[in-house]
Amino acid sequence: MAKIKDVAELAGVSVSTVSRVLCNGPVSDKVRKRVEAAMAKLDYRPNLAARRLRSQHTDTIGLIVSDIRNPFFTAVSRAVEDEAYRNGMRVILCNTDEDPEKEAMYLRLMREERVTGVILAPTRHSAAALDTDMLGFPVVMIDRTPAQGDGDAVVLDNRRAAAQLVEHLLAAGYRDIGGLFGNTSSTGAERHAGFAEALHHASLPAPARFVPPSVEAAEAAVSAWLAEPDRPRALLISNGIFLLGAVRAIKAAGLRLPQDLALAGFDNEVWTSLIDPGLTVIEQPVDEIGRSAMAMLLARLEDPARSHRHVVLQGKLVPRGSSAPLRQ
Incomplete structure (x- = not known):
């Protein structure tokens, strides 16, 4: 089994230089590549247990x-x-x-x-x-x-992202916009704040509902909302889990997107582009x-x-x- 001194000899460097490479320390790119090539050739595996004992x-x-x-x-x-x-x-x-x-x-x-x-x-x-x-x-x-x-x-920037979705829906002609948000995280609270601020800026109400973090909770909340006579014409959904629940509820209610209800939300998951029509989302980096x-x-x-x-x-x-x- 190769040892660190074998790597040092093959690479033409000191043992301390090899140690710096292993610890991602300061060495030139040229030296680092030479040491890494030597480790690969010798199939060297660092003694992680010993390193942990030394470094605490x-x-x-x-x-x-x-x-x-x-x-x-x-x-x-x-x-x-x-x-x-x-x-x-x-x-x-x-x-x-x-x-x-x-x-x-x-x-x-x-x-x-x-x-x-x-x-x-x-x-x-x-x-x-x-x-x-x-x-x-x-x-x-x-x-x-x-x-x-x-x-x-x-x-x-959760506030700005939620406001972007509201502004997009407003530009598309929607005025009766509801929002679904999580009730357990600061993320949900920040996205609700951005949603409410954008609608208030447009002098419009900002009806919102808050649910626990699960697909089932979102589906139940959206189903109940859609059954009401004064349901929103568009919905903003605050995360990908909730968005899936919302789509299930909309399909179960026999509603069409966007003819009966417009929908926009967060997280650009693969499935959001595959359903017909595709879902408008905020893509997070x-x-x-x-x-x-x-x-x-x-x-x-x-x-x-x-x-x-x-x-x-x-x-x-x-x-x-x-x-x-x-x-x-």
Whole structure:
């Protein structure tokens, strides 16, 4: 079995240089490629256990999300894992189901496992109260905004994204617009705020309903709303899980998109372009969110005293047939 000194000899560098390459330390691209080529030729595998004992951490990233069934978090998790792997780190994935007690348990687990750091999509409760400096490891929040703007975070501009959808529906001629939002996350609250502000700016009412985070809850809420005599002419749905539930309810009610009801929502999943007509959505930059969160975490590890950063990314409106202009 090849050892680190064998790699150093073949690459024509010192053992300490090979160590810097293994730890993603400062070396030139030319030297890094030479060392990596030597490791590949010798089929060298670093002794991770020994490295962990020396460094007192595990080269492991904790990724704690609120609902792994949500395609948004699935895509972000893939981007985080890809970037962690590229940097020689592993990922422990945990799912909280928006439960603060479950989240607290996983944060304790992260301490017990001596993780290098955590990327966290916090519950609404912890986003309002969590002091990341007290956890004992660096934390980067994703998708949800820290309460006081403290801590590192990568988020979507949720208010602006929701307002974009409202403005799109208004431009298409719709005036009676309802919104469906989650009742457990700051993301839902921010998207509702953007929805309400845009409609109030247009001097229009902003009827909204709030549901737990599940397809079934969204389907039931939309079904009940559609059965009412004064139902909206258009619906804005605040995430991909809810959007699926809304489509089920609309199909079950025998309504046509957009002739009977216009629909717009969040998350550009594959299925949203395959149904007839395609669904108008806000596409979130999921890969950029995952990569940015990992880059921010690595920067925090390199310089623990650096000031906190709060990166706000923009969504992209993808208009499709579900919100075609209203025919008078």
